Each structure stands twice: as structure tokens, then as C-alpha cells.
Amino acid sequence: MRTYDIIKKKRDGEKLSQSEIQFIVDAYVKGSVPDYQMSAFLMAIFLKGMADDETFHLTTAMLESGEQISLSEISGFTIDKHSTGGVGDKTSLVLGPVLAALGLKVAKLSGRGLGHTGGTIDKLESISGFSCDVPADKFIAIVNKIGVAIAGQTANLVPADKKMYALRDVTATVDSIPLIAASIMSKKLAIHNKGVVLDVKVGSGAFMKSLQDARELARLMVSIGRQAGRKVTAVLSNMDEPLGEMIGNSLEVLEAADTLQGKGPSDLAELVKVLASESLLLSTNRTITQAEASKKVEEVISSGKAFQKFIEMVKAQGGDPAMEKLPISKEIKPLVSEKSGYVSSIDCEEVGLSAMMLGAGRETKEAKIDFTVGMKLCKHVGDKVEKGDKIADIYVNPNHPGNEKAIERLAKAFHIKAEFVQPQKLVLDIVS
Amino acid sequence: MRTYDIIKKKRDGEKLSQSEIQFIVDAYVKGSVPDYQMSAFLMAIFLKGMADDETFHLTTAMLESGEQISLSEISGFTIDKHSTGGVGDKTSLVLGPVLAALGLKVAKLSGRGLGHTGGTIDKLESISGFSCDVPADKFIAIVNKIGVAIAGQTANLVPADKKMYALRDVTATVDSIPLIAASIMSKKLAIHNKGVVLDVKVGSGAFMKSLQDARELARLMVSIGRQAGRKVTAVLSNMDEPLGEMIGNSLEVLEAADTLQGKGPSDLAELVKVLASESLLLSTNRTITQAEASKKVEEVISSGKAFQKFIEMVKAQGGDPAMEKLPISKEIKPLVSEKSGYVSSIDCEEVGLSAMMLGAGRETKEAKIDFTVGMKLCKHVGDKVEKGDKIADIYVNPNHPGNEKAIERLAKAFHIKAEFVQPQKLVLDIVS
Numbered sequence: 001m002r003t004y005d006i007i008k009k010k011r012d013g014e015k016l017s018q019s020e021i022q023f024i025v026d027a028y029v030k031g032s033v034p035d036y037q038m039s040a041f042l043m044a045i046f047l048k049g050m051a052d053d054e055t056f057h058l059t060t061a062m063l064e065s066g067e068q069i070s071l072s073e074i075s076g077f078t079i080d081k082h083s084t085g086g087v088g089d090k091t092s093l094v095l096g097p098v099l100a101a102l103g104l105k106v107a108k109l110s111g112r113g114l115g116h117t118g119g120t121i122d123k124l125e126s127i128s129g130f131s132c133d134v135p136a137d138k139f140i141a142i143v144n145k146i147g148v149a150i151a152g153q154t155a156n157l158v159p160a161d162k163k164m165y166a167l168r169d170v171t172a173t174v175d176s177i178p179l180i181a182a183s184i185m186s187k188k189l190a191i192h193n194k195g196v197v198l199d200v201k202v203g204s205g206a207f208m209k210s211l212q213d214a215r216e217l218a219r220l221m222v223s224i225g226r227q228a229g230r231k232v233t234a235v236l237s238n239m240d241e242p243l244g245e246m247i248g249n250s251l252e253v254l255e256a257a258d259t260l261q262g263k264g265p266s267d268l269a270e271l272v273k274v275l276a277s278e279s280l281l282l283s284t285n286r287t288i289t290q291a292e293a294s295k296k297v298e299e300v301i302s303s304g305k306a307f308q309k310f311i312e313m314v315k316a317q318g319g320d321p322a323m324e325k326l327p328i329s330k331e332i333k334p335l336v337s338e339k340s341g342y343v344s345s346i347d348c349e350e351v352g353l354s355a356m357m358l359g360a361g362r363e364t365k366e367a368k369i370d371f372t373v374g375m376k377l378c379k380h381v382g383d384k385v386e387k388g389d390k391i392a393d394i395y396v397n398p399n400h401p402g403n404e405k406a407i408e409r410l411a412k413a414f415h416i417k418a419e420f421v422q423p424q425k426l427v428l429d430i431v432s
Numbered sequence: 433m434r435t436y437d438i439i440k441k442k443r444d445g446e447k448l449s450q451s452e453i454q455f456i457v458d459a460y461v462k463g464s465v466p467d468y469q470m471s472a473f474l475m476a477i478f479l480k481g482m483a484d485d486e487t488f489h490l491t492t493a494m495l496e497s498g499e500q501i502s503l504s505e506i507s508g509f510t511i512d513k514h515s516t517g518g519v520g521d522k523t524s525l526v527l528g529p530v531l532a533a534l535g536l537k538v539a540k541l542s543g544r545g546l547g548h549t550g551g552t553i554d555k556l557e558s559i560s561g562f563s564c565d566v567p568a569d570k571f572i573a574i575v576n577k578i579g580v581a582i583a584g585q586t587a588n589l590v591p592a593d594k595k596m597y598a599l600r601d602v603t604a605t606v607d608s609i610p611l612i613a614a615s616i617m618s619k620k621l622a623i624h625n626k627g628v629v630l631d632v633k634v635g636s637g638a639f640m641k642s643l644q645d646a647r648e649l650a651r652l653m654v655s656i657g658r659q660a661g662r663k664v665t666a667v668l669s670n671m672d673e674p675l676g677e678m679i680g681n682s683l684e685v686l687e688a689a690d691t692l693q694g695k696g697p698s699d700l701a702e703l704v705k706v707l708a709s710e711s712l713l714l715s716t717n718r719t720i721t722q723a724e725a726s727k728k729v730e731e732v733i734s735s736g737k738a739f740q741k742f743i744e745m746v747k748a749q750g751g752d753p754a755m756e757k758l759p760i761s762k763e764i765k766p767l768v769s770e771k772s773g774y775v776s777s778i779d780c781e782e783v784g785l786s787a788m789m790l791g792a793g794r795e796t797k798e799a800k801i802d803f804t805v806g807m808k809l810c811k812h813v814g815d816k817v818e819k820g821d822k823i824a825d826i827y828v829n830p831n832h833p834g835n836e837k838a839i840e841r842l843a844k845a846f847h848i849k850a851e852f853v854q855p856q857k858l859v860l861d862i863v864s
Contacts (some may be wrong), residue, residue, distance in 0.1 A: 004602060004603075005601075007604040011475065011479065024712065034467070034468075034605060035466070035467065035468035036466075036467035036468045036470070036471040036599060036602070037471070037602060037603055039468040039469070039471050039472040039475075039605035040471040040472060040474065040475040040604065040605060042472065042478070043443065043471075043472040043475035043479075044475055044604075045474055045554050046443065047443065047475075047476070047479045047480070048479070095560035167468060170435075170436060170468070170469060171439060171468060171469055171472035172436055172439040172443050172472065172476075173442035173443075173472060305533075328562075384478060413569055426712070
């Protein structure tokens with residue numbers, strides 16, 4: 001088998017066999033296929049596409065390139081959630097405890113990575129004492145006992161994806177539905193959860209700009225997961241503006257805690273309810289109805305059981321559960337609207353960059369996150385604003401350079417139009 | 433300007449500006465654009481194509497990546513011929529002296545390279561004493577005096593093409609008409625001849641398998657040359673079987689000398705006549721007719737003037753013009769047909785590989801060519817053969833291993849069918 005022939009075959013729009021896909025992925029990870037052949041191959045996939053079974057074989061080949069985590073020591077229905085990413089997305093912080101309260105098992109392994117704000121782990125580590133450096137046996141014990149734990153991911157999962165993604169990132173081959181699906185699903189399948197619920201974001205602030213593309217990505221990922229023997233559902237949710245009101249590390253933890261107590265923003269609450277209901281449907285093999293599942297979710301929140309799980313998890317991982325001790329800046333600068341009208345959209349990318357400029361995220365691997373900073377968005381798409389109305393509170397570190405520029409950036413992220421704009425529904429579709 | 437954006441633009445089928453093309457080619461040659469970005473870019477060009485002006489800008493950017501040779505010290509109409517390659521193609525050896533006899537100036541710079549048989553230089557160096565290591569001033573002096581000289585090319589012409597071609601070769605991006613046109617034309621334009629006549633081969637033994645593709649390549653190359661201010665014509669010639677009868681180094685020199693004396697194979701003689709006539713038409717700005725040009729070509733051959741130029745060139749470059757002294761093996765093995773019928777095609781690739789296995793070509797840069805070996809094809813497409821008829825004479829070095837395999841290979845290259853096959857015309861079209 002020759003790499004050249006595999007590239008040529010895909011270039012000509014032909015279908016690759018499982019062994020051809022396996023060959024090129026293995027050889028690339030081992031280093032015997034150089035980057036320049038892989039990048040030509042990825043561009044050919046980008047432009048010629050892949051059939052569903054080719055994408056499944058690609059996912060499998062990538063998945064098998066590294067370690068896998070069996071979770072076999074956890075009793076019960078293990079489930080993982082994946083979001084295709086967005087600004088202000090603290091859903092995992094809320095969903096984990098809710099699912100634990102419902103009796104499911106959430107053994108969340110998360111990375112730090114770069115970004116506008118920290119990852120789930122960074123957010124949690126803004127809680128005094130909280131540690132995600134949990135040894136494997138203790139991690140399993142917490143999940144078995146409480147139902148949820150969140151740890152840093154240290155295993156060498158899917159090295160093929162790391163290497164391929166780095167290459168795609170610099171060769172304009174990221175936005176390909178088969179490549180995105182294989183990248184996400186190889187990482188999800190490497191951890192042997194019984195169920196996976198996918199939150200596919202759609203809209204101006206998401207990877208997938210159109211509902212049609214998002215639906216296709218969701219369909220493909222669900223099909224890959226099924227072929228691999230997992231239970232999978234995908235929820236398509238709108239990302240035309242940040243989710244919730246808070247952006248920043250401690251601020252997002254606070255908002256998550258509020259939501260777990262039924263006092264969070266309605267969009268976040270709704271998304272958690274849908275994702276949790278879908279998870280419950282997966283775990284019960286759909287022997288209950290959607291309405292029943294939804295009711296159970298509402299119950300664990302209104303009863304305080306879900307918030308209790310959060311507190312238990314925080315304690316088990318060494319954190320101080322007193323939310324009032326969260327490190328949140330006292331220096332709050334209001335941002336006011338410069339014109340009157342209706343909020344038509346809030347540019348997620350710009351909001352995220354503004355948060356990063358305040359110090360809430362990492363621009364480089366070595367950068368230190370400032371847990372105390374961030375922002376609360378006071379207006380949402382569809383809201384009426386008058387000139388001079390406050391549209392955001394900005395939590396700053398007064399000693400940080402670049403606050404002014406960050407605030408200017410945030411101001412520009414709000415698009416205000418004269419005519420009323422009907423906000424999109426939050427949950428656009430469910431693919432299962 | 434970012435490489436990423438340039439790749440993305442081409443990936444999306446958009447038209448690149450001159451400055452974008454210039455940027456990526458320059459940066460690639462300098463090493464600041466890595467191979468993996470260039471290979472993704474080349475695959476995007478392969479699959480999305482290029483408009484004529486983009487291809488012209490690509491050619492120019494490549495051309496300007498290295499040295500150029502002005503030829504300003506040569507008086508008269510300087511002309512170069514380029515063939516897209518084929519087996520048994522000794523046209524340059526014949527055409528150069530013919531053009532010199534017509535009063536044109538042929539300052540041929542040629543490479544050695546790898547291949548089934550040696551390049552033009554290797555073929556000529558099979559003449560005892562002949563050297564292509566001619567200092568620049570002597571080379572110019574010979575061209576000015578005799579009208580033709582052939583030297584090894586040592587200048588660093590078009591490094592962009594060397595680097596890009598090596599990459600295309602391993603990433604399945606060779607067979608792209610814009611990329612082929614830019615590669616050929618950048619090398620041709622780097623040497624400032626006034627005229628260029630292109631011999632675009634078509635058929636099973638050529639790069640271009642279909643007449644339509646060959647015509648498109650020819651049209652594009654002629655247009656690039658014109659935009660660069662040169663006079664250019666392209667001749668489309670059939671390559672469903674090797675050109676002429678001889679394959680091998682000394683054997684091809686012998687056939688070239690025969691053809692210069694009007695006793696060569698008809699296909700080679702015809703192609704030389706067409707290429708020479710077209711060259712004359714370019715040099716005279718078409719102030720004479722095609723028939724007049726053709727007549728002048730016939731005259732320089734029948735008068736012996738063209739052969740005389742060949743002898744003068746050989747002498748000027750230190751060679752012994754006595755053709756009977758050419759090193760040709762006396763060990764000749766006949767190849768006979770195993771069946772009766774009509775020759776339907778002769779696989780050029782297989783004939784070439786057979787010649788290489790006999791020792792006539794270089795498999796690696798370091799390999800030494802055996803000038804004495806090769807073959808004479810005794811049957812051509814359309815010829816009737818009986819079982820047992822001789823179809824080729826094979827000139828071998830009896831001490832060379834692998835002769836048997838080479839002969840087997842040649843036997844398989846002859847395709848013989850029961851029904852008569854009408855051979856293709858040699859000259860299929862002229863694009864000017």
C-alpha cells in the first residue's frame with residue numbers, strides 16, 4: 001500500500017477502504033508519512049468529502065492510535081457530554097451534578113487548552129482548594145460514590161487527532177464535516193462511556209454557521225457513535241450570543257451554582273434541562289417519555305438534590321463549597337449603550353476576545369489565568385435598550401494593562417438595530 | 433498577508449491576486465512557508481483549478497525565484513524547443529542542426545536527470561570526445577558561429593519549480609494542467625529565447641492521455657508565453673508508441689544522424705519537419721506560408737546542410753563526427769512475436785523500463801549509463817505480424833544482469849490484436 005495512491009484515490013473522489021485509511025493514519029502517527037503528504041490528503045478530503053463508512057473508519061483508526069480509558073470499574077450508566085464549543089459555555093459544570101442526581105455516572109475528563117476563558121478544569125480550580133489532579137483510583141471512587149467527578153486528562157488519548165488537528169489548523173482544512181466528526185468522536189469514543197450526548201452549537205458564534213451543516217455534523221456523529229456501539233444523541237443549540245450572562249472563570253462557577261439552584265439564566269437552564277433529559281432517555285433505553293424525563297430533571301433541581309451533588313463533588317475534590325468565597329473582582333465597570341434600539345446579535349468571538357484581554361483566558365500555554373475577571377452581559381438578543389442603559393458589568397483587575405481595549409472590544413460586540421429582532425429558539429433540533 | 437488565508441481562498445475556489453501568488457511562492461522558496469502548507473495549497477489548485485491570469489502570475493513568481501539567462505550576446509532569432517516527454521524522443525538532436533541550417537539560433541541548455549534513457553546530453557556524450565561541459569563564452573561563440581550548441585545547464589534556474597515539483601511528485605498533484613503549464617513555462621521563460629516551440633505529446637505513452645487535455649495545456653502555455661512577450665507555438669503529437677525505431681543512447685544518436693540525412697524513420701522526420709516549419713514561421717512573423725516554410729526545411733535536409741551543422745557542432749564540442757565509431761553493442765538478440773495479428777499499441781512506459789533494465793537509463797542520480805545498449809523496434813502500430821516474425825532487435829551488454837527480464841518486459845509491451853488497427857496521425861494539431 002502506498003501513501004501516494006491513497007492520496008490520489010481520495011483526490012479523484014473515490015472511496016477508501018478501511019485498510020487504506022488505517023494505513024495512512026497509523027503511518028502518520030508513527031512519522032513514516034510526513035506532514036506534507038497528510039496535508040495534501042486532508043485537503044483532498046476537505047474538497048472531495050467522505051462517505052459515512054469512510055468517516056467511521058477514520059474515527060476508528062484515529063481512536064486506536066492511543067490509549068483508551070475503559071471506566072469498567074464504574075457501576076451504572078456512564079455518560080459524557082460534548083459541546084462543539086462556544087463562549088460562556090459552563091454547561092458541563094451544571095449538567096454533571098444534575099446527571100449525578102438522576103443516578104447517572106459522570107466521569108468527566110477534561111483538558112485545559114487555550115481559549116477565551118479557561119476550560120472546565122480552570123473554572124473549577126477558581127474554587128479555593130479544588131483540585132482536578134485526582135489519582136485514578138480516587139477519581140473512580142468519587143464517581144462511584146457521588147456520581148460525578150471532574151479530573152484533568154493525562155492519558156495519551158488519540159495522538160492522531162492532536163497531530164492531525166495541528167496540521168489542519170494551519171492548512172485551512174478545519175471546517176470539514178467528516179474531519180470534525182472524526183476528530184470529536186475519536187476523542188469521545190476513547191473514553192468508554194455507555195452514553196454520549198452531543199451539544200452541537202449553531203450560529204454566528206459557533207463552528208457551524210448554518211443549521212443544515214450542524215444537522216449534518218450531528219447526524220454523522222450520532223451514526224459513528226452508534227456504529228461503535230454507544231448510545232448517542234445530539235442536541236442542536238443556538239449560539240448567536242453567549243450562553244448565560246456570565247463570562248469568566250469564577251463568574252461562570254457562580255452562575256453554574258445559581259442555575260443548579262433554579263436561579264440561573266433561562267437559556268442555560270433550558271439547555272441543561274434538554275441535555276439532561278436526553279441523557280436520561282439514553283440511559284433508560286427510551287422506556288420513559290420525554291415529558292417524564294424532563295419532569296425528573298426539574299425535580300432534582302427544585303429539590304436541591306442537584307446542587308447538593310455539586311457541593312459533594314467540590315468537597316470530595318478538596319474545594320471550599322462556600323460560593324461567597326469565590327475570587328471575584330470588586331472592581332466593576334459598567335458598559336453603557338451608545339445608542340437606542342434592539343440588540344440584534346452579540347458577537348461571541350469578540351466577547352470571548354474581550355474576556356481574554358481582561359485576563360480570563362490563555363493566549364499561550366504558559367499564560368496564567370486571572371480567575372477574578374470577566375463580565376456579566378445585562379442585555380440579550382431581542383432586548384430593547386436606550387442610549388445610556390447599562391448593557392454589561394465588567395469585572396476587572398485594576399492593575400491589568402489592556403482593560404480599556406477589552407472594554408472597547410466588548411462595546412463593539414453588541415449590535416443594536418432600530419427594528420425589533422426576534423431571538424432564535426435555543427434548542428433548534430434533536431438528532432437521535 | 434497570511435499563507436493560511438491564501439490556501440483558504442484557493443480552497444474556496446476564489447481567484448488569487450498576483451501579490452498573493454508571489455507571496456506564497458517566494459515564502460516557500462525562502463523556507464518560511466513549510467512543505468505541508470504548500471502541499472495543501474497545491475492540492476487545492478489541483479482540485480479547484482486556476483484562471484489563466486493566475487497561472488501566468490504563478491509562472492512569473494516561479495521564474496523570478498532564480499537566475500535567468502539573457503542570451504543577449506547571441507545575434508539572430510534564438511529559439512528553444514520543449515517536449516513534454518516521451519520514450520525514444522531524440523527530436524532535439526535532429527531539430528537543432530535543422531534550425532541552425534535555416535539560420536536560426538539554438539542555444540540548448542539541457543539537464544541529465546533520471547529516466548528510461550539518458551537525456552539529450554547523455555545521448556550526445558555517447559559520441560567519443562563530445563563534451564557538454566562548455567564554458568559560457570565558448571558556448572555563445574559556437575552558437576553565434578554555427579547556429580547550434582548544446583550544453584549542460586548549471587545555473588540555478590527556477591528553484592521554486594524544483595522544490596514544488598518534488599513535493600507534487602509525492603502528493604499526487606502532478607497531473608494538473610495549470611501546475612504543469614507553470615512548471616514548464618517558468619523553465620522555458622527563464623532562458624530568454626525569442627521563440628519557443630512546444631511539442632505536447634498526447635496518448636497512452638504521454639503525460640496527457642487525451643487530446644482535449646493536451647489542447648488545453650498547449651493553449652495555456654502559448655498564452656503564458658505570449659503574455660511574457662515571447663513567440664510561442666505548440667504542436668500536439670501522438671505518443672501511442674515510441675517515436676522512431678531506436679531507443680538507447682548511441683542508437684538514438686545514430687537514428688538522429690540518419691534522419692538529418694533524410695534516411696530516418698518517417699514519424700521522426702515528419703515531426704522534425706513540422707517543428708522546424710513552425711519555428712521558421714515564428715522567426716519570420718508568419719510573413720511566409722506554411723508550405724514555403726516546409727519547403728525550406730526539406731531543402732536544408734536534402735542539401736546536406738542540416739547534417740553538416742550537426743557535424744560542425746559535434747566537432748566544435750570536441751566530438752568525433754565519425755558515426756561508425758559510435759559505441760553500439762555487437763550483441764544483438766532478436767525478439768520474435770509469439771502470435772499473429774496487428775500491432776495495436778506499444779506501451780511506451782514498458783519499453784522505457786525495458787531500456788532502463790538493459791542499462792540505457794539511470795534509476796538513481798549516481799547510476800552510470802551504458803551507451804552501447806538499447807533496442808530497435810521493427811514493428812509499429814498498424815503493422816501486420818506473423819508468429820515468429822522479428823518485432824525488435826535488442827542490443828545488450830552480455831555481462832549485464834537482468835537482460836532476460838528486460839527482454840520479457842519488452843515482449844509484453846507489444847500489444848497484438850486480431851483486427852487491423854489504424855494508427856493515429858502523428859501531428860494531431862497545432863496551437864499558435
